Amino acid sequence: MKKLLLHSIATFLLSVASFNATAEKLSLMLDWFVNPNHGPIILAQEKGWFNEQGLEIELQEPADPSIPDKLVAAGKIDMAVSYQSTLISSAAAGLPLVRSATLISGPLNSLIVLDKSGIKSLADLSGKNIGVAIGGNEEATIGTMLRSAGISMDKVKIINVGWALSSSLASGKVDAIWGGLRNFELNQLELEGYKATAFFPEEHGVPPYDELIIVTNPYKYNPETIKKFNTAIKKATVYLINHPKKAWQEFIAYSPETLNNDLNHRAWEDTLTRFALRPGAAELKRYDEYAEFMKQHNIINTLPKAKDYVLTY
Numbered sequence: 001m002k003k004l005l006l007h008s009i010a011t012f013l014l015s016v017a018s019f020n021a022t023a024e025k026l027s028l029m030l031d032w033f034v035n036p037n038h039g040p041i042i043l044a045q046e047k048g049w050f051n052e053q054g055l056e057i058e059l060q061e062p063a064d065p066s067i068p069d070k071l072v073a074a075g076k077i078d079m080a081v082s083y084q085s086t087l088i089s090s091a092a093a094g095l096p097l098v099r100s101a102t103l104i105s106g107p108l109n110s111l112i113v114l115d116k117s118g119i120k121s122l123a124d125l126s127g128k129n130i131g132v133a134i135g136g137n138e139e140a141t142i143g144t145m146l147r148s149a150g151i152s153m154d155k156v157k158i159i160n161v162g163w164a165l166s167s168s169l170a171s172g173k174v175d176a177i178w179g180g181l182r183n184f185e186l187n188q189l190e191l192e193g194y195k196a197t198a199f200f201p202e203e204h205g206v207p208p209y210d211e212l213i214i215v216t217n218p219y220k221y222n223p224e225t226i227k228k229f230n231t232a233i234k235k236a237t238v239y240l241i242n243h244p245k246k247a248w249q250e251f252i253a254y255s256p257e258t259l260n261n262d263l264n265h266r267a268w269e270d271t272l273t274r275f276a277l278r279p280g281a282a283e284l285k286r287y288d289e290y291a292e293f294m295k296q297h298n299i300i301n302t303l304p305k306a307k308d309y310v311l312t313y
Contacts, residue, residue, distance in 0.1 A: 039247070053231055100213075104275060207290045
């Protein structure tokens with residue numbers, strides 16, 4: 001019996017050693033610090049589903065959220081969490097980046113106002129100040145939304161408030177904010193005692209898009225590796241949707257000090273229905289339509305075709 005037990009332990013240790021020697025190592029940089037938007041990635045890591053596919057994933061958080069795509073294009077890291085609009089801009093500029101998976105398959109960005117402001121419709125924003133985190137593309141997004149209500153961009157004032165979106169709105173520095181995520185900023189404001197309303201771009205003329213995607217370098221990626229990665233992400237997504245409470249506990253176990261709080265818990269619940277059930281699938285027509293929207297508003301100068309930068313599995 002003792003010999004059998006020792007033999008079993010030895011066999012297990014050999015299998016672990018064998019796995020560690022043969023596992024394919026990949027670096028994955030997030031778009032920001034770990035939060036509920038990354039639920040499937042964290043669960044696939046925590047529950048061993050990447051390992052099950054023969055992958056060893058090194059998760060990284062960026063010091064600067066503008067660099068993950070550039071590092072992938074430069075071959076410094078293998079994969080990154082990014083945004084559809086960023087990928088299209090990169091493709092239009094000729095950077096070697098392709099979409100390999102979708103994490104969140106719909107927009108999260110929104111235009112948010114406080115209920116006490118009396119702003120009940122987009123038309124009520126005429127003459128108001130709108131705060132943005134990063135300036136440059138507001139003519140396309142905010143402008144399109146306003147035009148759907150018969151308001152031109154010259155009727156509002158755009159103010160760059162950096163990352164202080166919620167505090168700028170709460171303090172009255174601005175009358176509305178653009179760029180606040182509907183699963184985070186709305187909850188953050190409510191926790192601070194402010195009732196707020198969001199106007200959604202896809203309901204006001206802006207083409208729908210994938211909020212979060214995974215990108216990789218077309219000169220480095222291995223199709224079989226991507227399939228394995230997507231299999232693990234898909235398994236994690238199905239699990240967290242079917243077992244949201246249990247999955248929440250396993251998610252926060254990754255970093256209890258930073259993740260286990262009311263804001264993240266609310267965001268978790270609001271994000272569950274937004275994860276892509278088929279991470280490898282993509283609708284090329286939707287990517288082309290958003291690229292045409294960006295070209296129309298001079299965000300990009302050339303029009304890339306989705307078939308050239310969107311991988312589907």
